Amino acid sequence: MDAFPILLSFQVSLVATVLTLALGLPLAWVLARRRFPGHDVVEAAVVLPLVLPPTVLGYYLLVVIGARGPVGRLLGGLGIELAFTWRAAVLAACIGSIALLVKAAQAGFEAVDRRLEQAARTLGRSEWNIFWSVTLPLSWRAVFAGTVLAFCRALGDFGITLMVAGSIPGLTQTMPLAIYDYVQANQMREANLLSLVAVMTALLFLLGLGRLARLRF
């Protein structure tokens, strides 16, 4: 059996999780701490990927990053290809999992007593500084839980990845896609093994999450 899909899946999920954190944390903070017109629209849009068929998400993503899409054309001009590369798989994983992080982090931020942030403000700290010294240290459990969920979801993405990255063996074929191919080819032993790896990985992360969250710092 080829180990490539396992390694690629971890690489894609890791990069996707970093991207998800970079985009998701500011979004969660804004949703938790700012009131603006269209707040509810943004909130609904964040959750949308959880309920839409992956093919729909994949289709739209492809429209945007495909060779003739706006982003695809822009990056193409710079010599960067997105569609049907592992980078597209990263975007796919990110879209599939960002809602899990945003919702968890938003709930975590909202649970932080606002007067603590106000106190920090009167003590001369900037908003950026307050986030790192007060808000995040008091909500890290929720943020951490959201991150682990997002990572596990990224590992398991099938539909969106298939649409935008294809299932090119040795190039963009992640674990879930490889399992599908093995089953199609009636290679049940390999399908079995890879499925077991997927289950064990997710189980391990979720268990670790549970134990860590009980620790006091």
Place this chain on the structure above:
Amino acid sequence: MLQLAVRKQLPGFMLDVAWEAGDEVVALFGASGAGKTLTLQCLAGLARPDRGRIVVNDTVFFDDATGTNLPSRRRRLGYVFQGYALFPHLSVADNVGYGLHDRSREERRRRTAEMLERLGLTALADRRPRELSGGQQQRVALGRALAVDPDLLLLDEPLSALDVPLRRQLRTELMSALREWGKATVLVTHDLAEAFQLADRIVIYDDGGIVQAAPKSELLSRPASEQVARLLGVRNILRGTVLKATPEIIELSWRGYVLEAINSPTRTYLPLPGTEVAFFIRPEYVRLIRKDRPVDPGHHMNRMEGAVVLEVDQGTNWTLLVRLDRAGAPAQGDHDLEIEVPKLVYEMLEIARDRRWAISMHRGSIQVLPAA
């Protein structure tokens, strides 16, 4: 020096206040929901007024005319929140040093240690807030606010989270800390005793507005209106009709008696005859006339007769509720006057046994309140 004029509209509530203060302790006194905390938040930059101007020591904090709104972090103030809002994830030392982030590490350590020492918290430096008693938390909150050497100190109900005996002790402690500090301080409280002990000047809030702002010495002797007197918890607030008013005296008709009161020497008030006015007499200033002594008209003014209908043991004092003999409805429900006598007097005069008394009120004790 602090000048504040603020208007802010909230759903179902309007704050519209203006007051000034020097380098002194100002207490904002009033019921919950009167707008005291909102004023503090406007001062701190945590709430934005719709209109107004806030100036502290020549620094403009807020001015809607010029669009100035200095961010909280640049207002150089110390804010002690109600319930303290200590950072639960930081030690006592880190809480106190939190505002010193822009100083050098050495300076921060020195200043934090100094503050902990001053507040007697050195032994608790490594504890977390949840491991502290209410009184210790209060001190940490004060230390955190004062560590940055602010220009203005804001205290929101600093003692209300504490039990009564501890509250009294900490009030004294807080008083000496404020004396020592000596800069402009704004204290929000709904506890009159706290306001009187800690403040130099008291601003009375009611439903989003100010009903009186005065040095505390002026407040109890000369409340600006019946409303203020009621908010101050003044007892025996009564209503009578003016018979005659001169710059020296005001003559009132009340419960079938004619009462003579001295007109306020600083604020002569001349209501027209027939005007209904409120007046009050403090329960400890109503005198019982001893039956074993001759009546002295120069001493016993505004005489009346009545009977004790209820008495309440207050520990060191007795409160007597007296109903006058004159026909008509009693002025305060089932009684006309509340009288307070020391326990010793109560026992000497055998009031428990002897219920009928002649009483008098010195004309200097009757305070006529200007109509609101």
